[in-house]
Amino acid sequence: MTDPRAEFLAGERLDDVALFLAESYVSDDRLEEFGERVDGGVVIVVDGERGRNAFRAATGTDAMAFAQSAMALEGLVDSDLAGGQCPEAPTDEDEHAVQFVFAFAEERNEDAGGIYAEGDVVHAYARCRCGTSYSDRWTVLDSA
Template identity: 70%
Template sequence: MTEAREAFLAGERPEDVALFLADSYVSDDRLAEYGDAVEGGVLIVIDGERGRNAFKAATGTGAMEFARLAMEHEGIIDDDLAGGTCPDELEDGDHDTQFVFAFAEEQNEEVGGIYAEGDVVHAYAQCTCGTAYSDRWAVQD
């Protein structure tokens, strides 16, 4: 695991975003040069602006547009950001994660709830069945 990915998952890079792109979704071997090859794809940690642009280039959708859509369905995204569990997986069809977009938000005790517990990772995923879903969690020491 690269230092950038490890720091992002620890909530230490709130200015960056993380992108997971499944091999079945994007077949560009050059992507591994920019991130970590993980089971089923590549995970890239990149500064926020470049990451949002890369997300749009790879998916054809704006990152924040996608996040708003994904927030309509809660699912489970793996804490390593390299997959998840679609909330519609009990329905017929394939349910593999195509891509994940994530960012971290620093702890904010004034907001309360999960934000008072520590830094929070917000993650948004797209399933092969067409469902976009979201998850978030407080980073644990």
């Protein structure tokens, strides 16, 4: 038995993407067949192409276009990918709950410098219930 989310967060699934879909955003019990039930939703880890297609099907948004737009604002995405802190919210209020997260990991790249030279990097992009999209990133070592 494997734990896809733990493997993803450990940098062992660099070709995969992770999706968190809040139950308040997508109410489809079938999602549990593909992912892990967590407090408030489901985390799904699948190969990149299937993940991007699943993201589009669940959110109506192209995953890479969403990531591109979310990069404009930094926020905090939980290291377990199942939530975050909207940069527009003074506290973790209900109207600022995460609706969904899209994440991928990038292999360590010493030539790029900075955080990328330290280890594999998780890139996470979130959409808040208020409509704000934001991004976060961290090294796999930081989330261990």
